[in-house]
Amino acid sequence: MDYDVLVLGGGIIGCAVAYELSKYNLNIALIEKDYDVADDVAMVNADIVYDGIECKDGLMAKLEIMGNKMLEEVTSKFKVPFKRTGSLIIAEDEKSVKTIEDMYLRAKDRGIDNVEIIDNNEVYKLEPNLTIEVKKAIYSKNIGVVSPYDLAIAYAEVAFDNGVNFRLEEEVLDIQKLSKGLKVTTNKNKFTCKVVVNTIPKDMYSIDTDKTYEKEKSEILTYMLLENEYKNYFSKVVFSMKEDEKKYSVPTLTGGIIGASITQNVVDFSTALNSVSRLIGNINTESIKTVYHSNFYRDNIIVDDSEINQGYVKVMGRNYSQVTLAPAIANLICESITSSLKSKNKKNFIDKRRDFYKFRELSIEEKDQIISLDKRYGKIICMCNQITEGEIIDCIRRPLGARTVEGIKRRTGATFGNCQGAYCLSKIVSILARETDKKLTEIIKDSKHSKMLIGRIKEFNEM
Ligand SMILES: Cc1cc2nc3c(=O)[nH]c(=O)nc-3n(C[C@H](O)[C@H](O)[C@H](O)COP(=O)(O)OP(=O)(O)OC[C@H]3O[C@@H](n4cnc5c(N)ncnc54)[C@H](O)[C@@H]3O)c2cc1C
Structure with a gap:
């Protein structure tokens, strides 16, 4: 074999x-x-860690409860961004009050702790920026956010x-x-x-x-990533249970929020914006960094x-x-x-990820120390997110290192800042070509045919 x-x-x-x-x-x-x-x-690096309350199927709920508990340990062991934010499942009208009361009883039946029903005053105290009408809400301390x-x-x-x-x-x-x-x-x-x-x-x-x-019929999720004035706007995941307009918001691990709307079919930007605005309040469109649609599966x-x-x-x-x-x-x-x-445990199993630096999260002293060892950590490539050349090289040279521009973006966070790569993309392409010993024209964004550069516009001896 x-x-x-x-x-x-x-x-x-x-x-x-x-x-x-x-x-x-x-x-x-x-x-x-x-x-x-x-x-x-998902491209937006902030997924909800569910806690078994929301799903109808008992077995799926059990798996969510198990996964929720396990993720805390796994993320801390491997230094993966994770935050137990808590969540509010909000009933805006009487019909939704009944839905969340049933959900609460189901949670109790499933033995899920740290869940309570609270009134509108308590909700506004927990999320002072919330403007929608609240009848009642389920407050769960179990929900978290993770970088998938x-x-x-x-x-x-x-x-x-x-x-x-x-x-x-x-x-x-x-x-x-x-x-x-x-x-x-x-x-x-x-x-x-x-x-x-x-x-x-x-x-x-x-x-x-x-x-x-x-297979359940999939719905469409429209995501909007909001930054600038939306930094720390909500501290919790907020779901609205309104039957005819499903929407939620997730605090990202870098300080912004995601506004999401779930619809039966793809909707245009202004319909999605109106729906998300009914949860978040009037949205300043200049603070929307990214919008995208994706299938939302419930199998x-x-x-x-x-x-x-x-x-x-x-x-x-x-x-x-x-x-x-x-x-x-x-x-x-x-x-x-x-x-x-009948497998046996490996004696030399190493349950540890090789170390890496997130330069912008370090103190000045720590930064100085690393730069004194490797000067490439002193060269900022992505100005918006303060990502250094050292981090980009490390993510290429690590085990299973990045081989595409998308791989570098996802591993380091480069190009995810306000300029969306306008300043640093060409530098990243050059570093990837140099480190993998490829021509610039061989570097791809993500998939086989997604070349970053199609060819030369002028025939110089060097590029
Ligand atoms: C918009 C959106 C939001 C989400 N939000 C959340 C959330 O908040 N919380 C949460 O817990 N989850 C969330 N999810 C779920 C989660 O991100 C994805 O569903 C999950 O990543 C799918 O994981 P997977 O490994 O099962 O499947 P996939 O990621 O689809 O993995 C299958 C892999 O198989 C590969 N493959 C396919 N065909 C072949 C082939 N023939 N040969 C070899 N390889 C092949 C694919 O390239 C892929 O890498 C969300 C998903 C979406 C789309």
């Missing part, structure tokens, strides 16, 4: 599974079609350092059962293995002919390990709380595989 376990898909779940399995004496590879892991994780991309990268880096082989830029074409083990065919190779963990959400392969799951996630004896585990469905669920799902899958393969 080529591998004991093949993990297919390098999203947050695939990376978390690779990390959990890397604690055992197993020969593991992860196959991902893109240039980087976690390429599909940092989390996925952290899982992947530790898994990589513990021997997982990350096969990037390789697309899975099929999975088949053999008389012993399984065969995975990619666009580059054919592999045999004892176990496949398939986390690829959309594809059905030869092995999946008898598998079905119920129940099914971890199907019914064929573990034949070596197949499949994760089915897509859900808005997948980042919260990931640690719990990874734990379940790992238990199922290691007991089936």
Whole structure:
């Protein structure tokens, strides 16, 4: 067999599974079609860590509760930005009061602590900038905010350092059962293995002919990232439960807020703005840094390990709380595989991420000390977010280092400032070309055909 376990898909779940399995004496590879892991994780680096209150399905709630608890430990161990902000689920009208009262009783039934129903005065005390009408609200201290991309990268880096082989830029074409083990065919190779963990959400392969799951119709989420005067505007995640206009707000880990509106279909900018404004108050459009639409999935996630004896585990469905669920799902899958393969713990497992500096968060003394060791930390590349050349080089040279401009942006935060890369993008492209020994015209933004520079406009000997 080529591998004991093949993990297919390098999203947050695939990376978390690779990390959990890397604690055992197993020969593991992860196959991902893109240039980087976690390429599909939400672009705004502030996901809600749910607490099991809001979801209707009991099993999903259990996974959220588990994931919520586990994330606190994982994020502190791997220095991933995480904050337990708390949340307010607001009833603006009488119909919604009934909804949140039912939700509260369900939370109590599920044994969820740190949750209470509060009146409008208490809500305004907790969020003084809130202007919408409040009848009642559920206040939960459990909800948090996490950087999903940092989390996925952290899982992947530790898994990589513990021997997982990350096969990037390789697309899975099929999975088949053999008389012993399984065969995975990619666009580059054919592999045999004892176990496949398939986390690829959309594809059905030869092995999946008898598998079905119920997909819910996805809705559309419109996100607006608000900065400047919205810095520290809300301290908590705020959900409005109004049935005909679902909207929420998330405090980002860098101080702004996200205003989000959920609709059945894609809406134009002004409709989304009006909806978000009804939660946040009149929005100064000059403070909107980014707007984007995305599908909002509500499928129940099914971890199907019914064929573990034949070596197949499949994760089915897509859900808005997948980042919260990931640690719990990874734990379940790992238990199922290691007991089936009777795996032993790895003695030399290192549960630590290689150190890195977030330069702008350091004191002057710490900055001086690092610059005296490496002058490149004294050269600011992204002026808006104070990201140094040293940090950019480190993110390229680290385990599973960035190979695309998007990879650098997500790892360091460069170009996410007010100028959106107008000042620093060309410098980042040059550093990436130099560090990876490529031509400038070979550097890509994200995917295969997304070249940053199409070609020269004048034929000089050097660029
Ligand atoms: C707008 C939005 C907001 C969200 N907000 C939250 C939130 O607040 N809280 C929360 O907990 N979660 C949230 N989520 C959920 C979460 O960000 C994503 O759903 C999650 O990242 C999906 O994780 P995944 O690993 O299961 O799937 P994916 O990230 O889709 O991973 C699958 C991977 O498989 C790869 N792949 C696909 N096909 C192949 C192939 N043939 N061969 C090899 N590789 C392949 C893909 O490139 C991808 O990397 C949100 C999602 C969205 C879209």
